Amino acid sequence: MKKTFESIDAVSQALKKQKYICDRKLATVIYLAFQMEKPLLLEGEAGVGKTELAKVLSKALDRRLIRLQCYEGLDTHTAVYEWNYTKQILRIKMAEAHQECLDNFKSIFDEEYLIQRPLLEAIRSEAHGKHVSLLIDELDRADEEFEAFLLEVLSEYQITVPEIGTLKAKTKPLVVITSNRTRELHDAIKRRCLYHWISYPSLEKEYEIVTTKVPQIAEELAMKICSLMQQVRQMDFYKRPGVAETLDWVSALLLLNRNHLDAETLEETMGCLFKYQEDLERVKNEDLTVSWAEALRS
Amino acid sequence: MTNRGISSGSRNRPGDFVLNSLHFARQLKDKGLPVTLGRTLDALRGLMLIRLEDREETYSLFSTHYVSRPEELPVFDAVFEEFWSSKVRPATLEAKRQVQPETIPPLTLPGAMEPSADQTENGQQKISYSSQDIMRKKDFAAMIDAESQDVSQLIMALTRDLGLRLGRRWRTGAKGRQVDLRSSIRSSLRHGGELLVLRKKRRQPKKTRFVVMCDVSGSMDSYSRFLLQFMYGFQRHVPRVETFVFSTRLSRITPLLRMRKIDAAYALIEEKVFHWSGGTRIGSCLTEYNRRYGRRFSGPNTVFILLSDGWDQGETGLLEREMKELKRRVKRLMWLNPLLGMPGYRPIDRGMSTALPYVEDFLDCHNLDQLESFGRELQKA
Numbered sequence: 001m002k003k004t005f006e007s008i009d010a011v012s013q014a015l016k017k018q019k020y021i022c023d024r025k026l027a028t029v030i031y032l033a034f035q036m037e038k039p040l041l042l043e044g045e046a047g048v049g050k051t052e053l054a055k056v057l058s059k060a061l062d063r064r065l066i067r068l069q070c071y072e073g074l075d076t077h078t079a080v081y082e083w084n085y086t087k088q089i090l091r092i093k094m095a096e097a098h099q100e101c102l103d104n105f106k107s108i109f110d111e112e113y114l115i116q117r118p119l120l121e122a123i124r125s126e127a128h129g130k131h132v133s134l135l136i137d138e139l140d141r142a143d144e145e146f147e148a149f150l151l152e153v154l155s156e157y158q159i160t161v162p163e164i165g166t167l168k169a170k171t172k173p174l175v176v177i178t179s180n181r182t183r184e185l186h187d188a189i190k191r192r193c194l195y196h197w198i199s200y201p202s203l204e205k206e207y208e209i210v211t212t213k214v215p216q217i218a219e220e221l222a223m224k225i226c227s228l229m230q231q232v233r234q235m236d237f238y239k240r241p242g243v244a245e246t247l248d249w250v251s252a253l254l255l256l257n258r259n260h261l262d263a264e265t266l267e268e269t270m271g272c273l274f275k276y277q278e279d280l281e282r283v284k285n286e287d288l289t290v291s292w293a294e295a296l297r298s
Numbered sequence: 299m300t301n302r303g304i305s306s307g308s309r310n311r312p313g314d315f316v317l318n319s320l321h322f323a324r325q326l327k328d329k330g331l332p333v334t335l336g337r338t339l340d341a342l343r344g345l346m347l348i349r350l351e352d353r354e355e356t357y358s359l360f361s362t363h364y365v366s367r368p369e370e371l372p373v374f375d376a377v378f379e380e381f382w383s384s385k386v387r388p389a390t391l392e393a394k395r396q397v398q399p400e401t402i403p404p405l406t407l408p409g410a411m412e413p414s415a416d417q418t419e420n421g422q423q424k425i426s427y428s429s430q431d432i433m434r435k436k437d438f439a440a441m442i443d444a445e446s447q448d449v450s451q452l453i454m455a456l457t458r459d460l461g462l463r464l465g466r467r468w469r470t471g472a473k474g475r476q477v478d479l480r481s482s483i484r485s486s487l488r489h490g491g492e493l494l495v496l497r498k499k500r501r502q503p504k505k506t507r508f509v510v511m512c513d514v515s516g517s518m519d520s521y522s523r524f525l526l527q528f529m530y531g532f533q534r535h536v537p538r539v540e541t542f543v544f545s546t547r548l549s550r551i552t553p554l555l556r557m558r559k560i561d562a563a564y565a566l567i568e569e570k571v572f573h574w575s576g577g578t579r580i581g582s583c584l585t586e587y588n589r590r591y592g593r594r595f596s597g598p599n600t601v602f603i604l605l606s607d608g609w610d611q612g613e614t615g616l617l618e619r620e621m622k623e624l625k626r627r628v629k630r631l632m633w634l635n636p637l638l639g640m641p642g643y644r645p646i647d648r649g650m651s652t653a654l655p656y657v658e659d660f661l662d663c664h665n666l667d668q669l670e671s672f673g674r675e676l677q678k679a
Contacts, residue, residue: 008348008355028348028358035347036340043368072505077480085479143505144537183538184556190366191336196358197368238590278589 003061005034014060020053021201021209029196030057039154039175041190044198046180047242051137053198054176058133061174064125067135068118070142076149080159082115109163123159126169133174139189140179147186154192201243203230209243214250221259224296225250228261231295232273237282241273248272263293315350316342319360322381326364329373330562337363356382367556369566434666437639439520449524450560452666454531460673461535506629507538509595511587513606514571515545515578521636521664525605528669530555530563540595543567544583545576550591578609580649581616588623596627601676603632605663610649617649621656632659634672639664 005011011027011034022030033040042050058065068079088108095101116124122134139147153159154175158168177193179185201209206226210217225246233240241249249272258265266289274280283289319342327333341363348355357378365374433448441449510529514522526543533539533555541552549571557563568574588596596602602624610617625631633653637643639662645654654660659675662668 024354025358025361028355029362032344032347032359032362036344038340041366083480083483085483088483181553184367187332187366187558191334194362195366196362197365197371199368276593278593 003063005031005061007031015053015056016212018056018059019212020049020056021205021212022053023205026053026196026198029194033194034174036194037172039177039193041177041179041185041193041195042198043179043181043195045200045240045242047244048198048200049243050178050198051135054133054135054137054178057174057176058135061131061133063131063133063174065135066118066122066125066132066173067137069137070139070146072141072143074142074146076146078117079119079146079149080117081120081161082117083109084113084115087113111164114161114164119153120159120161120167122173123153123157123167123169126157126171126173127167129170131171131173133176136175136177138180139177139185140182144186147189151186151188151192154189200233200240203227206230206243206246210246210250213247214254216254217250218259221253221261222250224261225253228292228296231292237274237279238276239274239279245273245275261293261296263290266293315345319345322360322377323364325377325381326374329377330557330559330565331364331370331373332366332558333364353382367558369553369557370562373562434670436666437664438524438636439664441524446523449666450527453524453527453669456666456670456673457528457531457535460532460676461537505538505599507540507595507597507600508532508536508603509540509542509600509628510603511542511544511548511583511605513545513578513580513604514543514574515609516575517578517607517609518636519575521607525636525663526564526567527560529605530560540591542587542591543571544578544580545573546579546583547573548583548586549573577611578606578649579612580606580608580610580653581612581614581618581620584620584624585616588620588627592624592627596624598629600628601630601632602628603634604657605634605636607635607637608633608645608647608650608653610647610652612649614648614652618652621653625656630659631657632661632672632675633657634661634663636662636664638662639668 005014008024008027008031011031012022012024015022015027015030030040032038042053044050054067055065091108091113118134122132125132136150139150142150156168157172158166160166177189200206203226206229207222210222210226211219214222229241229246249269252269252272253259253265256265256269258269270280270283270289274283320338323333323338323341341360344359344363348359350356360378361371361374365371433445433452436445438449510532512518512522512525512529514526518525522543529541529551533541533552539552540550541555542548542550551567551571554566554570555563557566621631635645635650638645638660645651645660661672661675663672
């Protein structure tokens with residue numbers, strides 16, 4: 001049974017059930033991507049929930065999530081398919097031992113010897129009527145050549161394995177592409193996708209995220225944490241903390257049984273918010289924990 | 299944003315809404331957003347999937363089709379706000395304007411790069427060969443406004459070419475460390491499946507990254523415009539490029555130069571970079587680079603390119619220290635100095651002579667020819 005989204009509101013509700021808070025704008029874009037069968041391209045600072053969204057979407061739609069993590073040097077052998085050479089050699093040797101004819105070697109280029117990688121897996125699932133969602137994570141890390149190849153896959157939804165033939169998806173998988181913008185993606189890719197920039201959440205939204213994800217937290221503390229996060233993100237840090245960092249921090253405070261944010265607590269837990277030595281040094285040198293604690297008290 | 303309806307009558311008169319959408323797309327295009335017919339058609343198709351009376355849904359529909367980088371969002375927001383609000387209440391348009399004096403920044407070039415009259419229809423300008431030759435040798439500082447348009451295009455062509463050459467994949471040699479099982483098996487089939495030849499493959503060497511840092515202090519005024527154009531083209535056509543401008547302070551402009559249209563990029567830079575045409579403190583700017591960005595952008599694959607005339611007002615000790623640090627952390631340090639084209643120029647002023655021992659390539663960049671030979675040098679690096 002194919003689960004679908006009936007309306008834009010249904011998207012927000014389904015995601016909320018999975019504890020993902022999304023605003024109407026994002027819900028609209030997701031709905032459009034789903035209905036228009038276009039890939040969704042999500043960009044935003046690290047830790048704002050891009051990858052999380054893909055995971056949650058596939059859960060809400062009851063689809064298997066196939067994930068392709070991109071990195072520099074990613075090639076088609078790791079993204080699409082590879083032949084199982086060891087198995088092929090063994091097969092040849094076996095045939096030799098039994099003096100068996102291998103029928104022009106066609107039999108060792110059979111699907112049995114094919115190692116599926118994420119892209120082929122997604123296309124094949126859809127070709128066999130099983131709906132999946134495909135997450136192409138951090139595409140900006142892959143090389144431009146791979147981007148060009150991906151463009152081809154995303155326009156035809158088919159993959160050709162020379163020895164076997166062409167596989168075409170009957171239905172299009174739900175595709176989510178994320179990028180951290182370490183480099184700009186090519187315009188051609190962007191044209192094919194629906195674009196959405198996920199910014200840092202507003203105070204209200206972040207509060208909702210924190211209280212939904214960590215319901216044990218006291219409301220007042222959650223509010224204080226979120227307002228401090230807003231303030232911190234206004235400042236010029238090397239790497240500003242995202243929502244992921246907020247949630248880490250909240251969990252840490254709960255574990256330590258701290259229910260108010262004094263300078264000492266802040267100082268002890270700053271490692272949850274800042275991951276770079278430069279930022280931590282700055283917090284220390286400028287006594288930011290003291291001034292933040294003071295601001296929170298008033 | 300409120301959930302106020304965009305147009306009360308729009309549901310009954312979809313034709314108007316479509317027409318308005320086209321006008322809206324046109325305005326976005328005028329403001330420098332990458333509007334294409336394909337995207338507009340897609341957006342129109344999407345109109346059927348949303349509630350037109352819902353402002354946020356309409357906003358999302360258009361922004362997801364017309365915006366493709368965060369820098370474009372403020373431009374989009376301003377046009378969206380103005381266009382769809384004025385369509386609702388034309389009577390109160392004037393009043394609204396007065397309440398909201400916030401205007402959309404005009405995306406024009408700073409300086410005098412106005413498009414000249416003899417442009418052809420598609421915006422491309424025809425340049426005759428003979429004039430191209432002269433242009434290539436002419437000092438940027440001596441260019442008159444009418445010529446700068448031609449030069450911008452030549453610069454773009456030059457960087458595009460450079461991007462193609464630098465992006466070329468490395469050829470896999472016959473020798474290598476790793477066995478290429480794929481092709482070994484393939485070739486073994488010729489010998490009845492006996493692995494006679496082990497094909498090898500060589501790992502593609504780590505790709506080069508570039509950091510370009512351009513001096514925009516007062517003394518560089520007559521060059522910075524062209525060099526900025528060069529940086530724009532360079533970043534656009536060559537992968538893995540980071541760009542900075544500096545004078546007394548340092549600004550990272552990589553995200554700003556990402557705008558699809560150079561005019562829009564210039565407008566953003568004008569808005570965000572305040573230290574234009576100021577003095578020069580190379581040392582302290584390098585300190586800032588090394589401290590804030592060094593970890594991320596400097597590395598054994600980084601080619602660092604400094605564009606500056608070397609007139610430094612800062613402390614030489616600091617400059618020396620930071621040049622040394624920079625040299626230690628990058629693969630190659632190149633310095634392009636437009637003054638090198640001046641007959642009789644010798645790098646003997648304080649700043650330049652301090653920095654020179656740490657520079658591997660000291661090149662000229664005062665005209666197109668020199669920029670091109672810099673490109674060739676880069677390929678070797």
